[in-house]
Amino acid sequence: MTYLNEHYPNYGPSSWPNPYQPTYTPSYPLSPWYQDEDSSYRAKEQPLTFVLVHGAWADTSFWAGIASELSKKGHTVYVPEFPGHGADPNKNVTHAMMSKSIADFIISHNLHNVVLVAHSFGGTLIQKVAELVPDRLKRLVFLNAFVLKDGGMAADEFPPQATEQFKQLVASSKNNTLMLPFELFRETFTNLGTLEQAKRIYSKVSPEPAGPLFEKLDLKKFYSLPIPKSYIHITEDNVIPFGDPNYGWHPHMSSRLGIFRFLQVHGDHMTTPQYEPKLIAAKIYEASRD
Amino acid sequence: MTYLNEHYPNYGPSSWPNPYQPTYTPSYPLSPWYQDEDSSYRAKEQPLTFVLVHGAWADTSFWAGIASELSKKGHTVYVPEFPGHGADPNKNVTHAMMSKSIADFIISHNLHNVVLVAHSFGGTLIQKVAELVPDRLKRLVFLNAFVLKDGGMAADEFPPQATEQFKQLVASSKNNTLMLPFELFRETFTNLGTLEQAKRIYSKVSPEPAGPLFEKLDLKKFYSLPIPKSYIHITEDNVIPFGDPNYGWHPHMSSRLGIFRFLQVHGDHMTTPQYEPKLIAAKIYEASRD
């Protein structure tokens, strides 16, 4: 019986407690003392240390299923929350505050040889985390995550019409946050899910701090780092509108990584990672092993 | 025992009777009185009303397998034939005649909350049907179907070389129709099928009225309608030649829909819908549910 199973017998995204803690202690203490009875099964995978970084309109619960699957295979998994998200009431945050909090988390827990995995907007965070703690990282894994060019910002990666819509939504928020209407979210973030799944995921969405989406990032150091990189392309992800070759997860953003390990898997942006965690966890492992 | 099974024990595309009737009565009377013994199974899907619109070089038998699978799940399914197709000997038809006949079918059967599904050239028809009966439609679903721009025509969506070949074939027809040579059809419409499957599908192909393929459509109203839309991309469909980003089902034509629900499935243009109907019917349901 694993730690996870003991404490979360009704495991699932909705029963997953919010692991956010202001001091950024490890969210998933599935640490070196973690033991699985079926060690022969575990032995099949090279044990890795994962730090999973969620994206916008999400909190650490996004990773709950995937973290559980990875830990079942014997991996050590951390899911840090970062400022402006989870239980943090302060939405007035900067990109640097968020990336620094993740780097601090890695340092304070004395993690080394980390596989740093990002989903969606989290990609922009791990680009900066890599600049802050390069020597502690074994590999970066992007799961339909943003890879910004030097000087770019997340908002650049949406076509002008979508960015314009975002700006209007931000203007209507009064606190510089961006909330997505359910109709849009259902069709583009959860397009493969049932209505029930889409609603359950949407019920956990908080308004996203808008500032960091419009911050230009200096990424010169990132593009000089020799850290190995992987990109997992989820093929039915409809968050970035299709149709213009100058936009999109893959190959538009993935190709900025230069030499990288490429993987592909069916799914949409939000439903598949949360409702088919075994599938995505397996891909993350394939993307991460030596 | 369902209506379908009683009447078509040897169900299959080749044994399927031609449901074309000049008065456009419902082809598949699997209507509200339809009952399935396994109601608990049916309960899993939200019951929907589908109207399925076939494409060029096809008749209602194209949908036979998919209609059967959808009706097994408790949905109400109609497959109207339209002028110039099926048993209609008159090939001298216009695009407006075809789209009006489908709108008339929906009105005369007093259908509401319709999921209007199109394959291939049928996409151009449901764009116009949506303009004619917008209040009766719940959603439009395009299955590797044309989405024309305002003022566009179907022939525009093929590269110049292909269009030129089409024009030569039309010129050689003497009655302004377009018939595809088997060799071309086998390699591009039925590329995943066996030779036997390709021949069986081809045996049902009639020369297509050429006029509507070259008609420019005013679609201003279509692009102002707020009807939800889905696009199902069949990934090995080779009907529109690959290689030029200005052509193709997805993302070139799909992206014209703006915000839409995206799904993807393996298959080719003609064989997979007819020989893997359960697979495609499941995708159509996923594309159509709330």
Add this chain to the structure above:
Amino acid sequence: MTYLNEHYPNYGPSSWPNPYQPTYTPSYPLSPWYQDEDSSYRAKEQPLTFVLVHGAWADTSFWAGIASELSKKGHTVYVPEFPGHGADPNKNVTHAMMSKSIADFIISHNLHNVVLVAHSFGGTLIQKVAELVPDRLKRLVFLNAFVLKDGGMAADEFPPQATEQFKQLVASSKNNTLMLPFELFRETFTNLGTLEQAKRIYSKVSPEPAGPLFEKLDLKKFYSLPIPKSYIHITEDNVIPFGDPNYGWHPHMSSRLGIFRFLQVHGDHMTTPQYEPKLIAAKIYEASRD
């Protein structure tokens, strides 16, 4: 019991003997006298004659698993080695020497109605073989294989940065060969494999003669030949960097074939063909049957 099973009970890429012979006798004598006990099973596939042409950084062992699977289904399979590869110590070869040796192999074994299959660089070879022995070929099948334009060279199909890296590696070789560093090979040729699989495949890699990669080919005759063609796209192949629409297996190179039969399958460039041979052999058959 088949010939293969008798002689290679521990069949696998590593136990596969090098079938290279300077006189180019058939590597796989699974010829007309080949008999399988389960003839009813075999009867399901139309018996075909395959000649399989490997690519760069490979030898005939690349095809071992696929050749075995095809022969189990009753097909006749030949895997010729060509100059500069396998046991040939002479790396000072030309493109014409390689393509001529394959054409000579087909002639000397009196093969007709051949399905000529190529992987990777082998695509450039079968383009020229088709010019040499067009009347002996039933179909050309490209499995993530180069399709060069008239006057093109293989090196053109890589973005300038990659070509530059290749040139530096050639310059450092002292004998005009090109050897890939393991790190690059692992991430881009074997991205889906385990480290063990990647190492096992890499252990068989010899430096590739660089001359033919930079030879411009006159392909006017190729583009006038009416031989049917198929392209099998392996979707996670990362050998040609993604991101520029002017590069890539599909649709960039595949579309040069004009009308062709298109198929798609998951996999990477080197691991999947060697470790999932049943999957790839099935696709090759689908690409090749009438």
